[in-house]
Structures are given as C-alpha cells and as structure tokens.
Amino acid sequence: MASILNNISAMSSRRHLALSQSGLNSTIGKLSTGMRITKASDDAAGLQISNNLRADIRIMSQAQRNANDGIGRIQVADGVLEEATNLLTRAAQLAEQAASGTTSDAGRTAINSEFTEIKSALDSLNTNTKIDGIAVFGSTVDIRVGEDSGEVVSVATSEMSAEELGINDDEMSTTGDADTALGNILDAIKTVSALRGTLGAKQQRLNTIVNSLGITSESTQQAESQIRDADVAEEVVNLTKFQVLTQSGVSSLAQANQSAQSVLSLLG
Known part of the structure; x- marks a missing residue:
C-alpha cells in the first residue's frame, strides 16, 4: 500500500x-x-573477572619487588659478614702468633693494638650497616610476598659487634691471653658462618618465591588477556x-x- x-x-x-x-x-x-571490553555493557561478568585478575597481577608484581628488596638486604648483610669473617680470620692469625713463645713482648703489644682495631672495625660494621635508615644487624624484617597476611618471610640478623661475638674483653698481651682469645675468635667465626648460612637459606627461599610469582603472574596475565583483549x-x-x-x-x-x-x- x-x-x-x-x-x-x-x-x-x-x-x-x-x-x-x-x-x-x-x-x-x-x-x-x-580491548574487547571497552565498557561494562560489552561483557559485565567478563569485566568483573578481568578487574579482579588485574588486581591480582598488581599484587603479585609488588610481592616480587618486596622479595627482591629482601634479597638485596640479605646480599648486603652477607657481604658485610664476609668482611667480618676476614677480620676474624686475621684476628685468629694474630692470636696464634701472640700465643707463641717466639713472639716478644713488644711484638705482642703491636699485635694487641691491631686486635683492638679489628674489634673496633667489627663494631663499626655492626652499627653503620643500614638500608634505608634501618639497621641491618640486630633487627628482624618481615617481607610480605603474597596477598594473604600469612605470606611473610622473616629475615633476622643478629648483631655482630665484638661484644656480641664474645671477643670484646679478649687481649693478646700474654701467651695465655692469646690462647684464650684464639678459642673465642674461632667460636666467633663459627657464629658468623652460621648466620651466613641462615641468610643464604632465606635468600634461596626468596629466589624461589620470585620465580614462582613470575610464573603465576604471567599465567594470570594471559588469562586476563583472553578475557579483555x-x-x-x-x-x-x-x-x-x-x-x-x-x-x-x-x-x-x-x-x-x-x-x-x-x-x-x-x-x-
């Protein structure tokens, strides 16, 4: 019509x-x-899932950075502890020399002076080693490595001053004093080595966490891409x-x- x-x-x-x-x-x-989803009306359910996945990715990325910061802190501590080990090894050598009857009193006086400087160096390393204003030794740091409150790696580093290592009162003025000091120094070396071993285990754990978070983040990013891109x-x-x-x-x-x-x- x-x-x-x-x-x-x-x-x-x-x-x-x-x-x-x-x-x-x-x-x-x-x-x-x-993007496949440019507004909520394109896919409301997909948008919600995608936003949740994006939040998870951001959280995992920050957790990775936290773990890497923890690894950096451990590496600093380990480097300082290596230097402390060198100082203690030198002290042990001096104690062995001072304990020998072939060393004169004047020689022991010089050895004792060097030993005093070694103890001062240990105290300096213990006090002045800091990261972001926080002392490395004598503190415990909780490193958050996940979304849940329980996903924390605690890294504790005991103090390594001469007093804490048990050698602060030692001297090498006589053969007897040097012999006593040598035993205490060897114990101090064992203490430092044990701390380095503990920190090494913590670092390995954090390395594993970083790798795991990287794999999980990559998979989550792929899933989010399938939904949103x-x-x-x-x-x-x-x-x-x-x-x-x-x-x-x-x-x-x-x-x-x-x-x-x-x-x-x-x-x-």
Missing part, C-alpha cells in the same frame, strides 16, 4: 542503519583500544561487515525516501 503518512520501508532502513552504525562504532572502539582478526572482519552494512543501509534509506516521493506523482 502506498502511503504518505507512514514510510515503513524508510523506518525499517533507518533502524537497520542505526544498528550497523552502532556496530561499526563499537568495532572501531575495540580496534583503537585493543580484542581479537584483531575478528574485529577487522566485523569492521568490513559493518562498513558494507552501513553503506548499503544509507543507500536503502535513500531508496525508501525516494519511493515515498513517487507517491506524489499519483496526485499529478
């Missing part, structure tokens, strides 16, 4: 054209952002489709409007 009041074909063409333009705009948005090949196909539909919709709407104009010829 020819009508001048309602152009049904034009209305239908306009509705389909609006759908095609909406699809075209959505496809262009996905291609320009690289656009399939470029699919969107290019959609772009071509909606471009063709838009062009044909414009042409159809023009034809529908033209057909309404032809009704006027019946009045002439």
Whole structure:
C-alpha cells in the first residue's frame, strides 16, 4: 500500500542503519583500544573477572619487588659478614702468633693494638650497616610476598659487634691471653658462618618465591588477556561487515525516501 503518512520501508532502513552504525562504532572502539571490553555493557561478568585478575597481577608484581628488596638486604648483610669473617680470620692469625713463645713482648703489644682495631672495625660494621635508615644487624624484617597476611618471610640478623661475638674483653698481651682469645675468635667465626648460612637459606627461599610469582603472574596475565583483549582478526572482519552494512543501509534509506516521493506523482 502506498502511503504518505507512514514510510515503513524508510523506518525499517533507518533502524537497520542505526544498528550497523552502532556496530561499526563499537568495532572501531575495540580496534583503537585493543580491548574487547571497552565498557561494562560489552561483557559485565567478563569485566568483573578481568578487574579482579588485574588486581591480582598488581599484587603479585609488588610481592616480587618486596622479595627482591629482601634479597638485596640479605646480599648486603652477607657481604658485610664476609668482611667480618676476614677480620676474624686475621684476628685468629694474630692470636696464634701472640700465643707463641717466639713472639716478644713488644711484638705482642703491636699485635694487641691491631686486635683492638679489628674489634673496633667489627663494631663499626655492626652499627653503620643500614638500608634505608634501618639497621641491618640486630633487627628482624618481615617481607610480605603474597596477598594473604600469612605470606611473610622473616629475615633476622643478629648483631655482630665484638661484644656480641664474645671477643670484646679478649687481649693478646700474654701467651695465655692469646690462647684464650684464639678459642673465642674461632667460636666467633663459627657464629658468623652460621648466620651466613641462615641468610643464604632465606635468600634461596626468596629466589624461589620470585620465580614462582613470575610464573603465576604471567599465567594470570594471559588469562586476563583472553578475557579483555580484542581479537584483531575478528574485529577487522566485523569492521568490513559493518562498513558494507552501513553503506548499503544509507543507500536503502535513500531508496525508501525516494519511493515515498513517487507517491506524489499519483496526485499529478
């Protein structure tokens, strides 16, 4: 039926054209952002899951940084403890020399002076070794390596001053004093070595955590990408489709409007 009041074909063409333009705009948005989900209406459930996964990824990345900071702290402590071991080894050598009857009193006096400097050096290392203003020795640091409150690695480093190592009151002025000092120094070396072993185990644990977090973060990122990222090949196909539909919709709407104009010829 020819009508001048309602152009049904034009209305239908306009509705389909609006759908095609909406699809075209959505496809262009996905291609320009690289994301399949650009707004909540695209996939509400997928958006929620994706946001949760993104939060997990950020948390794991920070946990990795925390663990690496802990590893750095341990490496600093281990380096200082290595120097302390060198100082104690030198002290043991001096004690052995002072305990010998072939060493003169003047020689023991010089040895004792050097031993005093070694003890001062140990005290200095113990007091002045700090990271970000926090003393490395004589403290415990809890390193957060996960989302849960229980995912913590505690790294404790005991003090390594001459007093804590049990050699502060030792002297090497006589053979007897030197012999006593030698025993205490050897015990101090064992103490330092035990602390280094403990720190080494903690560092290995943190290395494992860093690697594990890296693998988990990568897998989570892949899962989030599958949900949120656009399939470029699919969107290019959609772009071509909606471009063709838009062009044909414009042409159809023009034809529908033209057909309404032809009704006027019946009045002439």
